[in-house]
Amino acid sequence: MDTLRTKALELILTSDPDQKSALTRAVPLNLPIHAEQEFPEPTGIPGRPALPVLVGHTELKKRSMATPEGRAALIHSLAHIELNAIDLALDVVWRFDGMPDDFYGQWMGVAREEALHFQLLRDHLIQLGFSYGQFPAHNALWEMAERTKHDVLARIALVPRTLEARGLDASPPIRRKLIDAGDHRAGEILSIILRDEIGHVAVGNHWYRYLCDVTDRHIGSIL
Template identity: 45%
Template sequence: MTMQSLGEAARAVLLTPDPHDKRRAARSLARAWRQGRLDHRCDTPMPDQPAWPAAPELLEPGRMPRRGKGGSERGRIALLHALAHIEFVAIDLAVDLIGRFGDQFPREFVDDWIGVAADEAMHFALLDRRLRALGSHYGALPAHAGLWEAAQITADDVLARLAIVPMVLEARGLDVTPPTIDRFQGAGDEASAKILSRIFNDEIRHVRAGTVWFGWMCDERGFNAVETWHALVKARFRGPLKAPFNDSARHDAGLTQEYYAVIAS
């Protein structure tokens, strides 16, 4: 019997619409890979768009309701819901990266990004559980429609994907999460703050995986990593890189100032 390929297993996760089924499918994918039950082949085409549930309603950024500063319970629920949606889409982003580009790299690349996908699934579960404890749930509010756009505009090149998703979008999370944790703590919501602290620490590792494998592929292609990153961000990322930056967390992730300080707005 032929062993299932990594690409087939990744596609199956992407085509799972229910958030909790998708979360479980991502964890199962990670387990199957670690147990040696998947062949390191990525010759199955990935879908242009993953399967997602009917709720939340997805809105363009300009139509999203304002969330406030997170002091009221309503504001905190809205913020947690927005973060849950980011983590839900991040499952698909990690799995698509593996299924689309995994055979261009050694097994260690897949090891790293399988770990990222499993982390994102766990983060989503933690945030949805917290929403339920506050009387809400994922899907109860509208969510940002544009998050998958980064995958669509980088589907042709793994260097572009790594430059934009972990090294710009996830790195932005390193900048904004500590003040968000402070806001939750200021509101006396230690339970939510603790979840965000865990996510923050994991995201440092995710950005590091992006930076390391971006550098690896630049070496393979004979490119200068920093110059290549600047060119790709200018060409593929809509909008400026905004300060303030969490320089210490970015440094821990291997994303040094020579990358982002030069082209920040």
């Protein structure tokens, strides 16, 4: 029988980004949870396509916003972040057992919104004559997931409350840069993403406070 957590595990193992995003958006949130179920970690997490080539973040070269390729490379990097964000939310759902049912439903809701963000950026790339996977990308977001996979408090503290919160600060100037370069559709997409990410950080804050209360720990104790 499918549960929200088994579906999350199935989806995170999916390597094709188009399938992953479409199937994630289609997951019904009223599936049973089975919060107490523990899963052995399978190989191949997360499922990844052959492209983009993953490199160190310092190896990514800066491109000019004055060129179509430069703007496409920036949008590609945002799409890659959103694809990683799908995996990060799905990973929270399948990996961490014993949490309240609302925890799993809210994080699957986050995964579904991240999937929409990826699709919007992917489709815009196609309209510009490019495709996801065409530019190199880095793996820093998933590296954070690896470092926090044994501690749900660390995961919540350092991914939604730190990395995504930084994204809230970075999004407005990136949006302005793309609009100033004439890409108004990218500006519209980033407005949608910013609106949703504010909610994702709020979800992270809620569960961080919950975990601090039930474990008597806080961010200083895990850094």
